[in-house]
Amino acid sequence: MRKTTPLAAALGLATAAVMATPLTAQNRIDLVRPDAPSLASYGNYLIGVTTRQFVNPGQIDIVNTEADGTPPTYDRSLTVEIWYPAAEGTEQGGTYRALLRDGETEVMLTGRAARDAAPAHGEYPLVILSHGYPGNRFLMSHLGENLASKGYVVAAIDHRDSTYDDQGAFGSTLVNRPWDQRFVLDSLATLDGDLGAIIDADNSAIVGYSMGGYGALIFAGGGVTGEAPDFSYSAPQRLLERNMAGTESLASLVDPRIKAVAAFAPWGRNTNFWDAEGLSAIEKPLLLIAGSVDDVSGYDFIRQIFAETTGTTRHLLTFENGNHNAGAPIPAPLESWVASPALNFIPFDHYADPVWDTVRLNDISAHFVTAFLDVHLREDVSRAPYLDLMPKAIDGVWAVDEAGTPTADFTYWHGFQNRTAVGLRFETLPAGQ
Secondary structure: OOOOOHHHHHHHHHHHHHHHOOOOOOOEOOOOOOOOOHHHOOOOOOEEEEEEEEEEEEEEOHHHOOOOOOOOEEEEEEEEEEEEEEOOOOOOOEEEEEEOOOOOOEEEEEEOOEEOOOEOOOOEEEEEEEOOOOEOOOOOHHHHHHHHOOOOEEEEEEOOOEEOOEEOOHHHHHHHHHHHHHHHHHHHHOOOHHHHHOEEEEEEEEEEEOHHHHHHHHHOOOOEOOOHHHOOOOOHHHHHHHHEOOOHHHHHHOOOOEEEEEEEOOOOHHHOOOOHHHHOOOOOOEEEEEEOOOOOOOHHHHHHHHHHOOOOOEEEEEEOOOOOOOOOOOOOOHHHHOOOOOOOOOOHHHHOOOOOOHHHHHHHHHHHHHHHHHHHHOOOHHHHHHHOOOOEHHHOOOOEOOOOOEOOOOOOOOOOOOOOOOOEEEEEEOOOO
C-alpha cells in the first residue's frame, strides 16, 4: 500500500473539490474578516460595475518591432472594468468570468457589484488599477469593489501583451504601462453619458501591482535610466527612451490630475531601471506596500525606492515575512489549488502568500489605501491619524480604562483592534529627506 503524504492528501482533497463544483465555486472577492482594521470594511455606497473598451490609435507595435527598420503601428485596444457608486435601490451581488493564471481555465468570481447598474448622483474621484505581468483586470477586483463602496470610481485595465492569455514580449510592458494608465485616465475624463458625468478625473490616483507599480512610478515622474533602453530584455530600437528621465516625452506624461500613487511590490529598482536621480523627480504622494521577503521585486530594492523618492512624502507598509503577493491579488480561486497542464507550478502560488492569509492581507491593504486616498484625493484630515503611526506595530501599547477608552499610555496603531497589528511595519519619510 502506497503511503499518502500530507501534501498529496491536501492536493487530492482540493482536486476533488474542484472536480465536484467547477461551476458552483463562489470564489468570493468581497470577504472582510472580523479582525480587519476599521477602514477595511465596505463603505455606504452601493456598487455598480461595467466593462468598456478603449482604443488608442497609432501606437507602436513593440511585439512585432524588429531590431532595424520602421516600427509598425497598430490601434491598441484596452479592456477596462469600471466599478462605481450605484444609484439608490440597486440590488447588490454579481459575478465575473475571469481566466486563471494559466490563461486557459475560466473561473467565476463572486462580488457585490451589480452589472451595468445606473450610477449614483454626484462626482467621485477616479482610481486606476494596474495589474502585474502577467495579470488581468480582475487581479485586484476586491480592491475595486471596496473603493467603489467608499465613493470612488475605479478602473482596472487589461494591459495588452501582459494578460494571462495575451502575454507578449516584455518590452511592450516596459514601454506601454505608464502610457496605458495615462490613456485610460484621458478616456475616462472625456467619457460621455451618466457614468462619465460622475467621474472627477481632476482628482485621480494610480494603484499598481508589480509591473503596474513600475508603470505608476514612471507615470508619477520617475523616469528610467539612460542605460535601461539597452538592456537585453528591453524594447528594440531603444523605444524605452519614451520613459527615460529628462526626456520631453516623460515630461509630457506626468499629469497634474494624478494626486497620489500607491504601488504594491513595484518592480524595477532591482534591475537598475531607476537610479536615485530619476526617482527623486517623483513629487506625487506615494504609498509603497511590500513583503519583507519579496524575491521578485526584491524587498531591499523596494526600500531603496522608499529612500530615493526624496521629492515627496512617502510611506512604506511592510508585511513581515510576506513575499511578492503581499496585499495585492484576490484570494486564490478554488480552481487554482490544483495543477494546470499549461504551467510548471500550481497556479495557487500566483495569488497566495506562504505565510499570510490573503483576506487578511487584502483587509490591511484596503485599510491603508483608503486612508491614503481619502487624505490626498478628498483632503480628509480625519484620515491622517491612520498614517501617523509608530514604525513597528509590535511596539504599540494597548492601554484602555474599564470603559474601553484609551488612556494616555495608548500607542497602538490607529484603527486596529487589540493584538491585530502584529507582523506589520509602517514608515514615513517627508519630502527632502
